[in-house]
Amino acid sequence: MNVLILGGGGREHALAWKIAQSHHCNKLFVAPGNPGIAQVAIIVDMGTHDFEGIKSFCLLNKIDVLVVGPEEPLVNGIYDFMEKAKTIDGWRGFVVGPSKAAAQLEGSKAFSKKFMQRHDIPTAxxxxxxxxxxxxxxxxxxxxxxxxxxxxxxxxxxxxxxxxxxxxxxxxxxxxxxxxxxxxxxxxxxxxxxFLTGIEVSVFVLTNGVDYKIIGHAKDYKRIGEGDTGLNTGGMGCVTPVPFITEAFMQQVEEKIIAPTVKGLLAEGLVYNGFIFFGLMNEGGNAKVIEYNCRMGDPETEVVLPRLDTDLLSLFAAMDNGTLEDTNINFADGYFATVMAVSGGYPGNYKKNIPITGADKPLQVPGSLLFHAGTRQEGKAIVTNGGRVLAVTSKGESIGKAVQQSLDVLGTINFEGMYYRRDIGFEFS
CATH class of the missing domain: 3.30.1490.20 (ATP-grasp fold, A domain)
Known part of the structure; x- marks a missing residue:
């Protein structure tokens, strides 16, 4: 299969890394990509909002699977646009992502709250x-x-x-x-x-709007400062599996949240072929939905996909052809931890175009992966191009060991103003 991924951050690097491993993958393209993604895929100079350009590229390159990373193209209707390309232009592929109507689960807080109310899904x-x-x-x-x-x-x-x-x-x-x-x-x-009190956790599902498979969960650390202090960010790191996610807790999440959500989509005729990100609050063992996202999270993708021991492209195909219910989901042993390196000043004002050393080649450290988030190629140099710059994911026998290995790897990488939290997973170490 020929695959096009839309996006250029850490999430898309992790998706590209995972899909490139599939024996079903023939050609892998990413638009607009980044220097790290260029190590595993063909970079395409095309914006995620250029729907006409995306359609033309899919037709010209016989793209079988269009994977949409960020939320905006989904909320703006890329799924519906490409569905029309099937009937009008003869495109023969499929989109991993929900329809515009279904993407309102993320695109409108009011819509999602009313949806949860209609289907008796616990929330604030x-x-x-x-x-x-x-x-x-x-x-x-x-x-x-x-x-x-x-x-x-x-x-x-x-x-x-x-x-x-x-x-x-x-x-x-x-x-x-x-x-x-x-x-x-x-x-x-x-x-x-x-305001809900408790511990936040995210659960990730792949669904075709009828059946679903849980493909992972993670605890994300949003605050910029150690000890969960300071301003909120897009995410400073995450860990999986989370110790308090017991079989009983996950069963509750499935029965009271995931299954009613998928049934609700079906009952309301909302077409959904993609990921659902359930942002949850664990209130003393009871789960409530904080928010839905209609795509994978970032940096959660960088920790969830390395743990997922199942061919992602095969799962996409099963989602599309109606056999998702028959697929098996396997997870790798051990624990995984992602630590994000950010620009000085983030999440406030920060500089770009700062040279990075130690990130120009694929990582050669067993058990660790380097994902590019906000980087750009400038001549032979790789420079910063965002607030969140790089993510290192490592595997360990415990959360503490996985975090330490990620920290050790980040110690070999440098750019002016580089900052990262050293206490990711602190309550489990």
Missing amino acids: AYAEFTKDSFEAGKQYIQQHTLPIVLKADGLAAGKGVVISETHEDALQVFEQMLINRQFGEASTKVVIEE
């Missing part, structure tokens, strides 16, 4: 407000218990969620989002939620 209590109901929203905030969670309804590049510790702060955030349109179209509606 909430209310939604628009500019027209601004005064009612202010009253709701003033009566709300603390802390208060405010979410811009649409996609806001991971920055649309704020946890306010005071009513005054919540009111300011509410006005900033809704009246001052802090996130543009994404904040024309604001969802206000109760």
Whole structure:
């Protein structure tokens, strides 16, 4: 099969690394890719929003599988666009990703909350407000218990969620989002939620909208500072398997969250052929949904796929041809830990185009993998091109040993201002 992956971050590097191992993979292309991805795939200079260009490329190169990494093309309807290419242009491949309507699970916080309500899926209590109901929203905030969670309804590049510790702060955030349109179209509606306490965990599923397979889980570390302090980021690292994810807990997640979600999609006629990322809160053994994502996470993909001991391309084919229910999912033994190296100043302002040493070749350390996230080729040099720059994933007999090996590898890589947390998995070490 010929495969095209859309995206250019650590998630897409991990997807490319995994798919390249499949004996079903003939040609593997990634657009726009990055220097690390270039070590395992053919890079295509094409944007993820260039739907016409993507269609032309798929037709010209006889692409059998289009894997969509980031959320925006999915929310904007790449699945539907390529489905039309089957009837109009004779494209014979398939997309790994949901339809535009189904992608609202991630694209609209209000849609996802209503969906969970309709299908009795456990989640935080909430209310939604628009500019027209601004005064009612202010009253709701003033009566709300603390802390208060405010979410811009649409996609806001991971920055649309704020946890306010005071009513005054919540009111300011509410006005900033809704009246001052802090996130543009994404904040024309604001969802206000109760604050859930517990431990966060993510579960990843591949589904065809009828059947599903759990392909992994991970605990992500969002805060920039050690000890889970400081500002939120896109993710500083993660570990799997998570010790508290017992068979009983996972059974509860399946019965109360995953199965009702897939049944709900089917009942509502929402076409879904791809990944569902369940962001969960473990509240004393009871799971509640914080959010859905309609694609794999980052850096969770970098830790989940190395543990997945099943051919990913075969799973995609089974998803497409209706045999997903008959496939077996296997996991590698041991523990896996990903540590993310970021630019100095991230998640605030940071510099780009800083030369990186030690990341120009595939990693030769047994049990460890180097994934490029925000890098760019400049002549013969590889330079930084984002806030989150590189991720190292390692396997170990324990979470502590896996983390230590990743830290050892990062010690051989350097760029000015480079920062990474040394305490990923700290509560399990």
